[in-house]
Amino acid sequence: MKILRHIDDNTVAHVSSMYGKDGGDLVQNPMISVCIIAYNAVDWIEQAIEGVMNQNDYYNYEVIISDDCSTDGTCEIVRSQLWKHPDKVKTLTSTRNLGPDSGMCNFVRCLQDARGKYVAILEADDFWHDFNKLKDQVSFLEHNADYSCSFTQANVDEHGFNFTGIAERYANAKEHWEPSEVLDNEFQCATAGLVFRRDLVKKLPRWFYDCAYIDRPIRGMLAKHGKFHCLQRKAVTYRLNNWGGLYKLMQTGSVNVMIESHKVFKGLASYHKEHRPQLAARRDELASKIYKKQGGKRYLLGYLRHKMRSQPVKIQESITA
Numbered sequence: 001m002k003i004l005r006h007i008d009d010n011t012v013a014h015v016s017s018m019y020g021k022d023g024g025d026l027v028q029n030p031m032i033s034v035c036i037i038a039y040n041a042v043d044w045i046e047q048a049i050e051g052v053m054n055q056n057d058y059y060n061y062e063v064i065i066s067d068d069c070s071t072d073g074t075c076e077i078v079r080s081q082l083w084k085h086p087d088k089v090k091t092l093t094s095t096r097n098l099g100p101d102s103g104m105c106n107f108v109r110c111l112q113d114a115r116g117k118y119v120a121i122l123e124a125d126d127f128w129h130d131f132n133k134l135k136d137q138v139s140f141l142e143h144n145a146d147y148s149c150s151f152t153q154a155n156v157d158e159h160g161f162n163f164t165g166i167a168e169r170y171a172n173a174k175e176h177w178e179p180s181e182v183l184d185n186e187f188q189c190a191t192a193g194l195v196f197r198r199d200l201v202k203k204l205p206r207w208f209y210d211c212a213y214i215d216r217p218i219r220g221m222l223a224k225h226g227k228f229h230c231l232q233r234k235a236v237t238y239r240l241n242n243w244g245g246l247y248k249l250m251q252t253g254s255v256n257v258m259i260e261s262h263k264v265f266k267g268l269a270s271y272h273k274e275h276r277p278q279l280a281a282r283r284d285e286l287a288s289k290i291y292k293k294q295g296g297k298r299y300l301l302g303y304l305r306h307k308m309r310s311q312p313v314k315i316q317e318s319i320t321a
Contacts, residue, residue, distance in 0.1 A: 027087055032061035032134055033114030033198065037107055037214075038078060038124035039068040039097070044239070045077050051128035053085060056135040065124075066092040066110040074124070104209050111201070119198045121214065122236075126192040130235030137195040140229050148200055148226030149219070152193035152235040159239055170238060177228040182219055183268070183275055185282055189228075191215045192236040200225045207267030212249055212260040220268040223275070255293050262286040262299075281309065 034052050038045055052063055063085070065078045081089045092113065098105045111119065118138055122128065130152070137150040154170040169188040181187060191214055201221055211217045222228075249257055265286060269279040287302020 025087060026090060027060050027062050029060075030062040030116045031059040032118045032120060032138060032195070033116035034061055034063045034120045034122060034134075035107070035110040035114060036063065036065045036122045036124055037068075037110060038065060038070065038074055039106070040070045040072045040074060041124035042070070042072040042074045042077065044125040044127070045074050047127045048122055048124045049077075049081060052122065053088070054131050055128070056132050058135045059138050061088070061134065062115060063089045064092065064110050064113055065089065066106050067094070068106040069094045069097040104211060104214065107214050108204065108209065111198075111204075114198055116198060118195055119201075120195045121218075122192050125239045126190070126237060128192065128236050130233055133193075133231070133233075133235040134195065137229075137231055140231075141195065141197065144229070146226050147229050148222040148224075149194060149196040150229040150231060151189040151195070152231040153233060154190035154193055155234050155237040157237050157239045166240060171234070172230045173232075175230050175232055177230065179223040179227060180275055180278060182223040182228050183272075183278060187219075189215075189219070189230070190236055190238040191218075192238055193231070194218070196222050197225075205267060205271055207263065207270070211264055211267070216261075216264050217267065220264065220279075221271060224272050255290060258286050258290050258293075262290060262302075281306075284309065 036045075036048060036052065038048075041048070049063075049065070055061065063081075065081065067075050067078050069075075075093055078091050078093070082091060090113070092109055094106075107121075118141065120134060120137075133152060137152070140150055141147055151172075153172055156167040156170055166188065169186075170190050172189060177187075196218075201218065205221075208217050208221070219228075249260060262283060265279055265283040269276055269283050272279055284302040284306040287299040288306035290296070291299040291303035
C-alpha cells in the first residue's frame with residue numbers, strides 16, 4: 001500500500017501558490033513563530049489558539065495558522081482570528097486538501113513562512129496550558145548555544161486510542177539529552193512541546209517531504225546540531241486520538257508502519273555523519289523486518305547488512321600443545 005507520494009521543493013512552491021494568505025500589520029521582527037497545523041479540528045482549534053495567545057509576551061511572537069482545506073468549520077474559526085489578533089496572526093488556507101498527495105506540505109509551507117529566530121509547533125487538536133512555556137524555553141536556548149531544541153513534559157489525553165507507554169515517555173524526568181539519546185528509537189516527546197532554532201532547518205532534505213509524520217524527522221535533523229533540553233513541567237497536552245495520522249497509519253498494518261519508519265531512519269542516516277552508524281543500524285534492522293514480511297529488492301541490502309551485524313564474530317583460539 002502506498003502511503004505518500006514523493007514531492008520536492010518545486011512541488012511545495014507550486015502548491016503553496018494556490019493558498020490564500022491573509023494577515024494585517026504583523027509584529028515586526030518576531031523572536032518566535034508559532035506554527036499551528038490544522039485540518040478538521042473544529043472541536044479543538046479555539047482551545048489551541050487560546051493557549052498560544054495567552055502566552056507571556058516577554059519575547060514577541062507571531063502565529064501562523066495553516067489550515068489544509070478543512071470541511072467542518074475549522075477554516076471559519078481560523079479566519080476569525082485575523083479580526084481578534086490582527087497584529088499577531090497570519091493564516092494560510094488551501095482550495096483543496098493536500099494531505100496524502102503532498103505529505104508534509106501543510107507543515108512545510110508554515111515553516112517556510114515563519115520569520116522568528118525560534119519556531120514552536122502545535123497541531124490544532126493539542127493545546128498549551130502553561131502561560132510561561134515559550135518564555136522559559138526560549139530563555140534557555142538564548143543562554144545555551146549548544147542546544148538546538150527545547151521540549152516540555154506533556155499530559156496525554158486519550159480519545160479512542162491507547163498507545164502503551166506513551167504517557168510515561170512524555171513525562172520525561174530527564175532534563176538534558178545528548179543527540180545520540182534523541183536519535184534512539186525509544187526516545188519520544190510531544191511535538192506540541194517543541195521549540196527550536198529556525199536557522200537549523202531552513203534547508204530541508206528531499207526525503208523529509210515524503211515522511212508520514214513530523215516528529216521524528218524534525219527531531220532527528222535538529223539532533224545533528226546540538227543537545228535537547230526538557231522543561232520539567234507538563235506544559236502541553238497531547239490528544240492521543242483515533243482521527244489523526246498516527247492512528248490511520250497504524251490501521252494500515254504493521255508492515256506499513258515499519259515502511260514509514262524505515263524512510264525516516266534511511267533519511268536521517270544520510271543526513272548525519274557523526275551518528276550515521278547508529279541510524280544505519282536501525283535502518284537496516286527495519287529493512288530486515290520488512291524483507292522477512294514481504295520481500296522486495298528495496299529492502300534486500302538492508303536485510304543482508306543487518307544479518308552480517310547480527311552474526312557473532314567467531315574468534316579462533318590458538319591451541320597450544
